[in-house]
Amino acid sequence: METVFINTPLGTAKIKGDENGVCLISVLQEGEISKTIPLELKSAVKEINEYFEGNRKKFTFLMNPKGTxxxxxxxxxxxxxxxxxxxxxxxxxxxxxxxxxxxxxxxxxxxxxxxxxxxxxxxxxxxxxxxxxxxxxxxxxxxxxxxxxxxxxxxx
The missing domain is CATH 1.10.10.10 (Winged helix-like DNA-binding domain superfamily/Winged helix DNA-binding domain)
Structure with missing residues (x-):
């Protein structure tokens, strides 16, 4: 499982996932921004950044949320x-x-x-x-x- 922390206008986002997809995206008050982005999370990071820039309305990266x-x-x-x-x-x-x-x-x-x-x-x-x-x-x-x-x- 890979984890990356990115900066957003609403705080630091924590993104976790693997080759099966992203299973967690949460917002934190603050956190250390990752210097590198794992390959498995590059699409998610790119699309989330595009969303905040106002250039994305739908997300297409692989998702794998855990729940009932x-x-x-x-x-x-x-x-x-x-x-x-x-x-x-x-x-x-x-x-x-x-x-x-x-x-x-x-x-x-x-x-x-x-x-x-x-x-x-x-x-x-x-x-x-x-x-x-x-x-x-x-x-x-x-x-x-x-x-x-x-x-x-x-x-x-």
Whole structure:
């Protein structure tokens, strides 16, 4: 298993994976940036950097997240949320076929091991509020604003 640490606008990202794919991407407050990038992680690092530069909306590198079958089902549904769009936890539960599973869906969302790439930040409260984000709500807001195609312009 290889590990690399890269700098992002939201802190240091830790990326772990091997020839079977990336299994973990998390954000840290700080950390020492890697001087070299292992071959198995080069595509992930390149694509994450492109995302932050505003030049990538979908990720294509090999992913191998670890989780239960239910968690993987939720994470797969998260991948279907379009760039720049949000969905409520309730709507996500309905989309997965069980409105009563909202807590389980929210829990699986919170256990997402692939920060940004599996876009759990695109899931919000039914009232439009930013709720529940392991990286901190300020990061969730930053990511949603980063993906918003309609940038607010200033008048002066």
């Amino acid at each position: 079958d239910f968690q993987k089902k939720v994470w797969k549904a998260l991948l279907e949320i379009p760039y720049g769009k949000t969905i409520s936890y309730l709507d996500l539960s309905k989309q997965l076929g069980d409105v009563k599973a909202i807590r389980a869906v929210a829990s699986a969302n919170g256990k997402n091991p692939l920060w940004i790439v599996v876009p759990c930040h695109r899931v919000i409260g039914s009232d439009g509020s930013l709720t529940g984000y392991a990286g901190g709500l300020w990061r969730k807001k930053w990511l949603i604003d980063h993906e918003n195609p309609l940038k607010q312009q200033t008048l002066f």
